[in-house]
Amino acid sequence: MTTTLAAQAAAPGRAKSLPGGRILLGAAVPVFIIGLWWLVTGPLDLFTPTQLPAPQSVLDAGVGLFEGGALFAHVGISVQRVLLGFLFGAGVGLLLGSLLGLSRIADGLLHPTVGAFRAVPSLAWVPLILLWVGIGEDGKVLLIAIGAFFPVFTSVHSALRHVDPHLVEAGRAFGYHGTRLLTTVQLPAVVPPVFSGLRLALAQSWLFLVAAELLASSEGLGFLLIESQNNGRVDRLLLAIVLLAILGKITDTLLGFIERKALKTWA
Amino acid sequence: MTSAPALEHPLRTTVSDQLEMPPPVVAPESLSVTFNEVGRAFGGRTVLRNVTMTVTPGEVVAILGASGCGKSTLLRAVGGLDSGFTGSLLIGDSAVTRYDERTAVGFQEPRLLPWRSIRKNIELGLPKDLSKSEGQSRVDELLELVGLSDRAHLRPREISGGMAQRASLARALARQPGVLLLDEPFGALDALTRLKMQDLLLDVHAKTGTTVLLVTHDVNEALQLADRILLLGRHESDPVEGAAVKALVSVPGTRPRDRAATDLAPLRAELYAGLGVDSR
The missing domain is CATH 1.20.5 (Single alpha-helices involved in coiled-coils or other helix-helix interfaces)
Structure with missing residues (x-):
C-alpha cells in the first residue's frame, strides 16, 4: 500500500x-x-540569396524594417484588421446562431438562406465588395468578418440544437424558461463547441486578412508579402510569413487561455 | 387480483398517526392528486386509458407496470411535463398546470448540470421568490438530509451514481413540493445502493410528509415503500389497446417494513401475476 x-x-x-x-x-x-x-x-x-536568403538576413530585414518604424505599422494595421473583423463576424455569428438555434420559427425562416450564403465560397464576394464597399479599411474588415462569421454561426447553431433535451426538460420542470433557461442551461452547455468555432473563426480571420491585403493595400503583412515579391526581397517575404505564424499562434493561444478559463467555470 | 387485501383502504391517515409524526420540515402542505378518466394517446395509438383514482395528501403510491405501459406517461402528466392527456387531473383542488410548481420531479437519470457543483445543482430547485439566505439554509438542510454535506462542492462527474441520485432528490425537495414525483429514480443503481436509497426515501417521507408518486417496475420496491400500489396493465380479455388500472391495492403493515417479511408473499405473488410473471 x-x-x-x-x-x-x-x-x-x-x-x-x-x-x-x-x-x-x-x-x-x-x-x-x-x-x-x-x-x-x-x-x-x-542557394543564391534571391532564391533562399540566410536566416541571418531575414532577421536583418526585420531589424531594418523595425528601425524604420515600418514593421510596427505593418503588424499593427494587420492585427487591427483581424481583431475588428473577427469581433464583428464572430459577434454576428453568435447572435444569429443563437437566434436560429433557439427559435424554430427563425430557424425555419432563415436557415435555408444562411445555408445558401454559406455555400458560396467566401472569396467569391471579393469583386462585389470591391464594387460596393471599395477595398479600403471597411472592405477588408468586412471580408474578414465574412470569414469569421460562418464557423461561429455553424458551431453555435448546431450546439444549441443538440443541447441534451433531458437537461432542458429538467430546467423547465424546475420553473426555468426564456432567458433564465437560456443562461442557466442552454448557454453553459454550448460553451465547449462554441470555443472550437471561435478558434476556427480566428484562423479564418488571418486567412482572409492575407487575401484582402494581397488584393489591394498600402500597408499590412499581406502588403509586405506582395511588395517583397515584386521587389524580389525574399528575405522580407520570409519575414512576413514568420510574423504571420507568430501572430496567429499568439492570438490562438490567447483565445485558448480564455477557453480554458471558461471551461473551468462551465464544463 | 380481485382477492387483493384491503382495496382502497389508505393506511396512515388516522389522526393518532398524524400526531405522532414530527412536524414536516420540507413540505408545509402535502397535496392530493385526483385522476379522473385520464388517458393518453400518441399519434392515434392509445397508451393509457381510464385511470381514475385519488391519492390522499401524504400518501406514498407506487405506480407499477411492465415496460411501456404508460407509467412514466402518467407521472409526467401529473408534473405538467406533458399536456396531451385526456380526462382531468387535479392537484389539490385545481387542475395541473404546465410544469406545475406544486410538484417536483426526480428523473430516472439524475439530470444534474455537469458544470455546476452539487450545491449549485440543488439550488436550481429552489423557488424563485425565496430570499438568498433562506435558500442557502434550506440547501444546507437538504444536503444534511441526503448525506452530501461534505460533497457539496464537487461536480456531478466526481461523485457516484447513488450520490448523484441523492442530489437529484434533494433538488426536487428544494421547492417543498406538495407532490413529489419519482420516475424510477433508483432504476439505474446497483442492488445495494438501491436498498439504501429506498431507506433514504422513507426517511425523507417521514420528515417531510409530502405526497409521493413513485414509478417503478420493481415489485419489492413498491411493497417496501408504498401505502398503495397502482398496477397498470392490459387485461388479455380487453378488446381495446392501451393500459388501464389493473389493480389498486393497499399494502398491509406499517413502514419501515421488514424486507424479509413473509406476510407480503401472497400480495407479491399476485402482483407478479398481474405483471405477467410467474413468481415461482
Missing part, C-alpha cells in the same frame, strides 16, 4: 516537470529546420 501511495505521490511530480519538457520537445523540429536552413545557405552555399 505504501509503495502505491509513494508511486501516486511521485506521479504528479513527474507531470509537473513535463511542461518545460514539452516546450523543449516542441522546439526541437523548428530548431532543426533553422539549423538546416543555415547550413544550406551559409556553409554549403547551395
Whole structure:
C-alpha cells in the first residue's frame, strides 16, 4: 500500500516537470529546420540569396524594417484588421446562431438562406465588395468578418440544437424558461463547441486578412508579402510569413487561455 | 387480483398517526392528486386509458407496470411535463398546470448540470421568490438530509451514481413540493445502493410528509415503500389497446417494513401475476 501511495505521490511530480519538457520537445523540429536552413545557405552555399536568403538576413530585414518604424505599422494595421473583423463576424455569428438555434420559427425562416450564403465560397464576394464597399479599411474588415462569421454561426447553431433535451426538460420542470433557461442551461452547455468555432473563426480571420491585403493595400503583412515579391526581397517575404505564424499562434493561444478559463467555470 | 387485501383502504391517515409524526420540515402542505378518466394517446395509438383514482395528501403510491405501459406517461402528466392527456387531473383542488410548481420531479437519470457543483445543482430547485439566505439554509438542510454535506462542492462527474441520485432528490425537495414525483429514480443503481436509497426515501417521507408518486417496475420496491400500489396493465380479455388500472391495492403493515417479511408473499405473488410473471 505504501509503495502505491509513494508511486501516486511521485506521479504528479513527474507531470509537473513535463511542461518545460514539452516546450523543449516542441522546439526541437523548428530548431532543426533553422539549423538546416543555415547550413544550406551559409556553409554549403547551395542557394543564391534571391532564391533562399540566410536566416541571418531575414532577421536583418526585420531589424531594418523595425528601425524604420515600418514593421510596427505593418503588424499593427494587420492585427487591427483581424481583431475588428473577427469581433464583428464572430459577434454576428453568435447572435444569429443563437437566434436560429433557439427559435424554430427563425430557424425555419432563415436557415435555408444562411445555408445558401454559406455555400458560396467566401472569396467569391471579393469583386462585389470591391464594387460596393471599395477595398479600403471597411472592405477588408468586412471580408474578414465574412470569414469569421460562418464557423461561429455553424458551431453555435448546431450546439444549441443538440443541447441534451433531458437537461432542458429538467430546467423547465424546475420553473426555468426564456432567458433564465437560456443562461442557466442552454448557454453553459454550448460553451465547449462554441470555443472550437471561435478558434476556427480566428484562423479564418488571418486567412482572409492575407487575401484582402494581397488584393489591394498600402500597408499590412499581406502588403509586405506582395511588395517583397515584386521587389524580389525574399528575405522580407520570409519575414512576413514568420510574423504571420507568430501572430496567429499568439492570438490562438490567447483565445485558448480564455477557453480554458471558461471551461473551468462551465464544463 | 380481485382477492387483493384491503382495496382502497389508505393506511396512515388516522389522526393518532398524524400526531405522532414530527412536524414536516420540507413540505408545509402535502397535496392530493385526483385522476379522473385520464388517458393518453400518441399519434392515434392509445397508451393509457381510464385511470381514475385519488391519492390522499401524504400518501406514498407506487405506480407499477411492465415496460411501456404508460407509467412514466402518467407521472409526467401529473408534473405538467406533458399536456396531451385526456380526462382531468387535479392537484389539490385545481387542475395541473404546465410544469406545475406544486410538484417536483426526480428523473430516472439524475439530470444534474455537469458544470455546476452539487450545491449549485440543488439550488436550481429552489423557488424563485425565496430570499438568498433562506435558500442557502434550506440547501444546507437538504444536503444534511441526503448525506452530501461534505460533497457539496464537487461536480456531478466526481461523485457516484447513488450520490448523484441523492442530489437529484434533494433538488426536487428544494421547492417543498406538495407532490413529489419519482420516475424510477433508483432504476439505474446497483442492488445495494438501491436498498439504501429506498431507506433514504422513507426517511425523507417521514420528515417531510409530502405526497409521493413513485414509478417503478420493481415489485419489492413498491411493497417496501408504498401505502398503495397502482398496477397498470392490459387485461388479455380487453378488446381495446392501451393500459388501464389493473389493480389498486393497499399494502398491509406499517413502514419501515421488514424486507424479509413473509406476510407480503401472497400480495407479491399476485402482483407478479398481474405483471405477467410467474413468481415461482
